[in-house]
Amino acid sequence: MEKWLLPLVAVAVLLAVWHYSVLMTGTRVFPSPLSVWRGILELLHKHVLWADISDSLRRVVIGFAAATVVGVPLGLCLGWFPSLHQVVNPVLELLRPISPIAWIPVSIIFFGIGDPAAIFLIFLGSVFPIVVAAASGVSSVPPLFRRAGRNFGLTNAQLLRRVIFPAALPQILIGLRISLGIAWLVVVAAEMIAVDSGLGYLVIDSRNSGKRYDLVVAAMLIIGIIGLVLDSVFRLVERIRSVRWGFRHAA
Structure with a gap:
C-alpha cells in the first residue's frame, strides 16, 4: 500500500505547492495546474496530442533500436579483444563527451530537416553508453569463468554466447536503460529544431504561437x-x- 500511497501524496503536495505559488505570486505568465489541465484537454480536442506522442515514440524506437544493434555487438567485441579496445577506446572517449545537441547543425547538413536528422541524434546519444556498458560487462567477467568454459570444450562462439554474455547481461541492461533515458531527452531537443512534429516541437510551437x-x-x-x-x-x-x-x- 505504501508503495503507491507515498508517491501519490508526493504528487498531491507538489500540485498544492504549484497551485498556491501561482495564486500567491499573482503571475500571469506561469500557468496554474488547472490551466495546464485545460491545455491538455484542448490538445486532445484538437487531435494533435496523440500524433505528437506517436511521432516522438517512433523516432526514439528507431534510434534506440539502431543504437542497440550497433552498440551491443561492438561493446562485446571491445570487451572480448583487449587489444582492439585499446585501439578504439581513445576515439570513443573523444566522441562520447560531445553532447548530441552539438551535432544538430551537422545532422541538418547531412540529413536536412526531418526524421532522419532526429533519429541520427538519438542514435548518437544512445550508442556510446551501450558500447561502454557492454565492453565493461565483458571485461569484468572473472577469468575463472572463461577457463571453466574452455575446460568443458566450448568454442569461442559458444563461450561468448553461453558464459560471457549471460555474465555481462546485467551491466548491458543497465547501459540500455540509461541509453533509453538519453534517447528520450535527445528526441525532445531534436524536435525543437530538426522536425515539425512531436512533443519537442509542441513545446517550442506553443511558445512561439501566442506564448x-x-x-x-x-x-x-x-x-x-x-x-x-x-x-x-x-x-x-x-x-x-x-x-x-x-x-x-x-x-
Missing part, C-alpha cells in the same frame, strides 16, 4: 510522464528477462 505557456507546461508534463513510463516498463522487462535467463541457464 501559450499552459500548453508548454502541459507538453513538459507529458514528456516527463512518458519518460517515467518508459523507465518503469524497461525495469519490468529487465527483471523478467534476468529471471528467465537465470532459470534457462540454471537448467
Whole structure:
C-alpha cells in the first residue's frame, strides 16, 4: 500500500505547492495546474496530442533500436579483444563527451530537416553508453569463468554466447536503460529544431504561437510522464528477462 500511497501524496503536495505559488505570486505568465489541465484537454480536442506522442515514440524506437544493434555487438567485441579496445577506446572517449545537441547543425547538413536528422541524434546519444556498458560487462567477467568454459570444450562462439554474455547481461541492461533515458531527452531537443512534429516541437510551437505557456507546461508534463513510463516498463522487462535467463541457464 505504501508503495503507491507515498508517491501519490508526493504528487498531491507538489500540485498544492504549484497551485498556491501561482495564486500567491499573482503571475500571469506561469500557468496554474488547472490551466495546464485545460491545455491538455484542448490538445486532445484538437487531435494533435496523440500524433505528437506517436511521432516522438517512433523516432526514439528507431534510434534506440539502431543504437542497440550497433552498440551491443561492438561493446562485446571491445570487451572480448583487449587489444582492439585499446585501439578504439581513445576515439570513443573523444566522441562520447560531445553532447548530441552539438551535432544538430551537422545532422541538418547531412540529413536536412526531418526524421532522419532526429533519429541520427538519438542514435548518437544512445550508442556510446551501450558500447561502454557492454565492453565493461565483458571485461569484468572473472577469468575463472572463461577457463571453466574452455575446460568443458566450448568454442569461442559458444563461450561468448553461453558464459560471457549471460555474465555481462546485467551491466548491458543497465547501459540500455540509461541509453533509453538519453534517447528520450535527445528526441525532445531534436524536435525543437530538426522536425515539425512531436512533443519537442509542441513545446517550442506553443511558445512561439501566442506564448501559450499552459500548453508548454502541459507538453513538459507529458514528456516527463512518458519518460517515467518508459523507465518503469524497461525495469519490468529487465527483471523478467534476468529471471528467465537465470532459470534457462540454471537448467
